[in-house]
Amino acid sequence: MRRHQRILGSRPGAGSAGRPSLGRRQFIGGAGAAALAAALAGCTGGGQMSRESGGSSGAxxxxxxxxxxxxxxxxxxxxxxxxxxxxxxxxxxxxxxxxxxxxxxxxxxxxxxxxxxxxxxxxxxxxxxxxxxxxxxxxxxxxxxxxxxxxxxxxxxxxxxxxxxxxxxxxxRWHEAVPWFNTALLKQAGVDPEEEPGTWDQLRDVARRLTKGTDDGVYGIVVPSKDAEYLQILVNRLAMTAGAPGGIDWATGAYAYDAQQYADAVEFLVALQTDKVVHPASPSMGARDARARWAAGQAAVYLWGAWFIGGLRVDEPEAVERGVGTWHIPCPEKSRNFVYSPPxxxxxxxxxxxxxxxxxxxxxxxxxTKEFQTKLAAAMDQPPALAEVVEEAEVHPAYRQCVVNFQDDVRIAPVPEVATPAVWQVLAEMRDVHPNLGDIVQSVLTGSTSDVAGELRRYNDAMSAERERAIKAVREEKGVEVDTKAWVFANWDRKADYDQKAYAER
Amino acid sequence: MTTTIRRRERPSVAASRDGGRRGLLSRLRQDWWIYLFLLPTVLGYGAYTVYPLLASWWFAFLDWPGFATAGTFVGVENFERLIGDDLFWNAFWNSIVFLVFAVPLRVGLALVLALVLNRKKTPFKGFFRTLFFLPVVTTGAIVGVVFTLLLDASGPVSLALVWSGLIDSPANFAANAGTSLYAGIAVWVWKWLGITLIYWLAALQTIPQVVHEAAMIDGAGAWAEFRHVTMPLLVPFLVIITLIDTVAAFNVFDLMQTLTGGGPSFSSEVIEIFIFRTAFQATVPQLGYASAAAVLFGLLTMAFAIAQALGMRWARGRTGAA
Structure with a gap:
C-alpha cells in the first residue's frame, strides 16, 4: 500500500496523529469491499435475494x-x-x-x-x-x-x-360482445335507443344511420382490430349468436371453427367495414384504445364486456355522465340463439x-357475502356471482340492463376438465396454432386474405391435429388415459345450463 | 509535467516487464486493489451479459413450459421445430428486410445531412442538429404510440396524402400488411437519424481543412472532392457506423411492439417480437423454444456476416488481381 501512496502522491502518515491512518484509496477500497460483502451476504445459495417471498416480509x-x-x-x-x-x-x-x-x-x-x-x-x-x-x-x-x-x-x-x-x-353468465352505445350520438343521429337492433342487419343499418347522422369524424362502430385476441373473442361470440356451439361441437367433441356460422360472423364484420361505418383507425387500436375513442365521441357503438362501464367510470367518467346505454348482442335472424360461457x-x-x-x-x-357481492356489483366490473344483488346495488341503469340481458342471452357451457380431469394435461401439452381465429379475422379485415372459409378450415384441421398430437403425447409419455371422447357431452342441451347434475348424468 | 510523467511511467513499464514472469497469484497479491475495482464490472458483466448468454444456449435444449420452475432436456428438438415453423422464418426474413432497408437508409441519410450541416455556409446549424437529435432522446415506446396515431387512417399523414392527391382514400400505414414493416423502418430511421448524424459530423471533423483546400487548388469540384477526397477518408468511419447501426437494427422491439405489435397477420413481426410472443404470450409459454429461436437467429446472422465478409474479401482479391 505504501508504494501506491507514493506513486499517487499522498503523504505517508497523513492520518490524524494517534489514530490509524485511512487514506482516500483505502477508504474507497474498504467501502467497495464492504458493499460487495453486503451484497454477497444478501444472496442465498440459490442465487435469489434473501427477501422472503410471498409477503412474509410483512404485508x-x-x-x-x-x-x-x-x-x-x-x-x-x-x-x-x-x-x-x-x-x-x-x-x-x-x-x-x-x-x-x-x-x-x-x-x-x-x-x-x-x-x-x-x-x-x-x-x-x-x-x-x-x-x-x-x-x-x-x-x-x-x-x-x-x-x-x-x-x-x-x-x-x-x-x-x-x-x-x-x-x-x-x-x-357473461360475454364480451355487449353493444354499448353513446346516447348523445344516437340522439344526434335520430336513432331511438329503444329500437333495439336485434339482428346483424339491423345493427348495420343503425351503424349507417349513426355515421351519416353525426358530425364528420364520427363513425357508427369501432372494432379494435390491432388486438387479434379481441377479434377472436368477438367472432366466437357472434358465431354463437348464429347457432354455433363455440369452438367445439359438444355433441361430437370435434372442433367447429370451420362451421358456416364462423364464416358468417367474419363476413358480418367485413360488411360493416365495406359500409364504411367502422372507425377507420380501428386497425391501429387495441381494446382500451377503442374504449378511449368511444369515450371521446368518435364512435357510437362498441362491443365489449360488462366491465366497460366500470372502466369508463374510472378513466373517462365524463362519458358515463354524457350517456351510455346497452342492447342485447344481435343475432343474424330474429330467432335468438344463446351465447355459451363456461362456469x-x-x-x-x-x-x-x-x-x-x-x-x-x-x-x-x-x-x-351478500354485502360484499352488492358492493362488487356497484364497481360494475364482471357481474357478481350472486347476480340477483345487482337489482338492489347502486349501479348505472345500463349496467343493470346488461346483467339482465346476460340472464336472457347466456347459458353455461360444459367444461371437459370437469368431467375428465386428465384433459388439463392435454391442454397443457397443446401448442398454440397460428394463424388462429383472431389472426385470420385480422388478415381478412386488413385485406391480407379473402379466403375466409379456407383459412377457417385450415385452422380447424390444425387444431384437431394438435389435439391429437397432445393426446398421443400425454398417453405415451405420462401414461394418462384420455381420448377425444372427453370432449363429447351427448346430454348437452343448448337451451339449458350444463350444471353439476348434467355432469353427473353424462 | 515531463518529470511527473516520467516518474509515473517508470513503475508501470517495470510492472509490464515483470508481468510475464510473475505468477497470477503474485500479481493478484501485489495489485489486489486494481482487481477489487474491476470486480463490480466483472460481476455485472458476468451476471447480466455472460450468464444470460450462456443460459439461453442451455435453455434452447430444454422443453420448458413457462409455468414450470425448470425444463427437461430435449436435445435439438426445439431447433427441429423451429426449422419447420413458418412464423419463425417469417420473423427472420422480416428482421433481415428491416436490416437491409433501414441501415443503408439511416447511414446514407445521416451522411447527407452531416455534409450539409458541416458546411460553413449552412445557417442555423446548431438548431438543426438539436432538431434532428431530439427523437433520439425520446423513448422508443412513446414514439411507437405517437406514430400509431400519426399513421392511422384518420391521422395527419394519411389525410395530407389524400388531400395532395397522392392516394385516393385514407390509408392505415402501420396496420396494413403491405406497409406495416416499412412504416416501422421509416419511423426507426427517423428516430435514430440524429445519433448517426452526430457520428458522421464527428468523422467529418477529423478530415483536415488543408486536404479540402488542396483539392480546391487542384480544381476539384464539390462532387469530385467528396468522391475522391472526403469519402475515402470516411471509409473507416463508414465501417464502424454501419456496424453500430446494424446492431441497433436488431434491437427494435419497443418501437415495433408499440407501433404494430408485429401485425397485422405477422406482417411486421421481427424476431424479437417472435421471441417475446413465444416466451410470454403463448397459451403455454415456451421458454426453451423462445431461447432456441434467439440462438438460431444469432447463428444464422453470424453465418450471413461471415459469408458477407468472405465475399468481400474474394471480391477485393479479384479486383486486386485484375
Whole structure:
C-alpha cells in the first residue's frame, strides 16, 4: 500500500496523529469491499435475494387486473380487514393483463410470488398450474362450501383432489360482445335507443344511420382490430349468436371453427367495414384504445364486456355522465340463439409460497357475502356471482340492463376438465396454432386474405391435429388415459345450463 | 509535467516487464486493489451479459413450459421445430428486410445531412442538429404510440396524402400488411437519424481543412472532392457506423411492439417480437423454444456476416488481381 501512496502522491502518515491512518484509496477500497460483502451476504445459495417471498416480509401481497375494483377492494375489503386485524397489512398491485401474466411468470421463477393473485395473462388452465404446485388449498381454512357461492364450486375448476383452491366471486353468465352505445350520438343521429337492433342487419343499418347522422369524424362502430385476441373473442361470440356451439361441437367433441356460422360472423364484420361505418383507425387500436375513442365521441357503438362501464367510470367518467346505454348482442335472424360461457373459474388463488394463507382465505370468504357481492356489483366490473344483488346495488341503469340481458342471452357451457380431469394435461401439452381465429379475422379485415372459409378450415384441421398430437403425447409419455371422447357431452342441451347434475348424468 | 510523467511511467513499464514472469497469484497479491475495482464490472458483466448468454444456449435444449420452475432436456428438438415453423422464418426474413432497408437508409441519410450541416455556409446549424437529435432522446415506446396515431387512417399523414392527391382514400400505414414493416423502418430511421448524424459530423471533423483546400487548388469540384477526397477518408468511419447501426437494427422491439405489435397477420413481426410472443404470450409459454429461436437467429446472422465478409474479401482479391 505504501508504494501506491507514493506513486499517487499522498503523504505517508497523513492520518490524524494517534489514530490509524485511512487514506482516500483505502477508504474507497474498504467501502467497495464492504458493499460487495453486503451484497454477497444478501444472496442465498440459490442465487435469489434473501427477501422472503410471498409477503412474509410483512404485508400480504395481492396482485390482480381489476382496475374498476381498485377503490372498492381497498375501502370495502382490505381496510375493514386491516382494522379488524391490526397486525395485518395488505398491499395490492393492479396491472394490465399482459403485464400481470409476465410478472407472475417471473415471480414464480424467482420465488417472489404475491400471496394472492388472479390468473389473468397466464392463459392456461388453473388445473395445469395446480399440478405444477403454484397454489395451496384453502378449503380447510374457511367454509367456502357452505358460503353463498358454494353451489358454483366445481371439480376440475375450483376443487382438485377434493380440496378447494379457489372460489368464483364473479358470475359465469357473461360475454364480451355487449353493444354499448353513446346516447348523445344516437340522439344526434335520430336513432331511438329503444329500437333495439336485434339482428346483424339491423345493427348495420343503425351503424349507417349513426355515421351519416353525426358530425364528420364520427363513425357508427369501432372494432379494435390491432388486438387479434379481441377479434377472436368477438367472432366466437357472434358465431354463437348464429347457432354455433363455440369452438367445439359438444355433441361430437370435434372442433367447429370451420362451421358456416364462423364464416358468417367474419363476413358480418367485413360488411360493416365495406359500409364504411367502422372507425377507420380501428386497425391501429387495441381494446382500451377503442374504449378511449368511444369515450371521446368518435364512435357510437362498441362491443365489449360488462366491465366497460366500470372502466369508463374510472378513466373517462365524463362519458358515463354524457350517456351510455346497452342492447342485447344481435343475432343474424330474429330467432335468438344463446351465447355459451363456461362456469366462472376461480378468480383469486393463494400462492404455495405464501405464509399468509389463513388471512387470504378469510379475505376470499368475505367476498362471498351478500354485502360484499352488492358492493362488487356497484364497481360494475364482471357481474357478481350472486347476480340477483345487482337489482338492489347502486349501479348505472345500463349496467343493470346488461346483467339482465346476460340472464336472457347466456347459458353455461360444459367444461371437459370437469368431467375428465386428465384433459388439463392435454391442454397443457397443446401448442398454440397460428394463424388462429383472431389472426385470420385480422388478415381478412386488413385485406391480407379473402379466403375466409379456407383459412377457417385450415385452422380447424390444425387444431384437431394438435389435439391429437397432445393426446398421443400425454398417453405415451405420462401414461394418462384420455381420448377425444372427453370432449363429447351427448346430454348437452343448448337451451339449458350444463350444471353439476348434467355432469353427473353424462 | 515531463518529470511527473516520467516518474509515473517508470513503475508501470517495470510492472509490464515483470508481468510475464510473475505468477497470477503474485500479481493478484501485489495489485489486489486494481482487481477489487474491476470486480463490480466483472460481476455485472458476468451476471447480466455472460450468464444470460450462456443460459439461453442451455435453455434452447430444454422443453420448458413457462409455468414450470425448470425444463427437461430435449436435445435439438426445439431447433427441429423451429426449422419447420413458418412464423419463425417469417420473423427472420422480416428482421433481415428491416436490416437491409433501414441501415443503408439511416447511414446514407445521416451522411447527407452531416455534409450539409458541416458546411460553413449552412445557417442555423446548431438548431438543426438539436432538431434532428431530439427523437433520439425520446423513448422508443412513446414514439411507437405517437406514430400509431400519426399513421392511422384518420391521422395527419394519411389525410395530407389524400388531400395532395397522392392516394385516393385514407390509408392505415402501420396496420396494413403491405406497409406495416416499412412504416416501422421509416419511423426507426427517423428516430435514430440524429445519433448517426452526430457520428458522421464527428468523422467529418477529423478530415483536415488543408486536404479540402488542396483539392480546391487542384480544381476539384464539390462532387469530385467528396468522391475522391472526403469519402475515402470516411471509409473507416463508414465501417464502424454501419456496424453500430446494424446492431441497433436488431434491437427494435419497443418501437415495433408499440407501433404494430408485429401485425397485422405477422406482417411486421421481427424476431424479437417472435421471441417475446413465444416466451410470454403463448397459451403455454415456451421458454426453451423462445431461447432456441434467439440462438438460431444469432447463428444464422453470424453465418450471413461471415459469408458477407468472405465475399468481400474474394471480391477485393479479384479486383486486386485484375
Amino acid at each position: 400480504l401481497q395481492w396482485w390482480d387486473q381489476f382496475r374498476p375494483l381498485t377503490k372498492m377492494l381497498q375501502d370495502d375489503l382490505f381496510a375493514p380487514y386491516m382494522k379488524a386485524h391490526p397486525g395485518v397489512t395488505i398491499e395490492r398491485r393492479q396491472m394490465d393483463v399482459p403485464d400481470l401474466g409476465q410478472a407472475l411468470q417471473v415471480g414464480r421463477r424467482s420465488n417472489q410470488m404475491p400471496d394472492v393473485h388472479s390468473l389473468a395473462g397466464l392463459g392456461t388452465s388453473a388445473a395445469a398450474l395446480v399440478s405444477e404446485g403454484w397454489f395451496q388449498p384453502i378449503g380447510k381454512l374457511a367454509d367456502f362450501q357452505g358460503s353463498p357461492v358454494g353451489e358454483f364450486v366445481y371439480d376440475g375448476i375450483h376443487r382438485f383432489d377434493g380440496e378447494i383452491y379457489s372460489i368464483p366471486p364473479f358470475s359465469g 366462472q373459474p376461480g378468480t383469486f388463488w393463494v400462492s404455495s409460497q405464501s405464509k399468509r394463507a389463513q388471512e387470504a382465505a378469510e379475505l376470499m370468504l368475505q367476498m362471498t
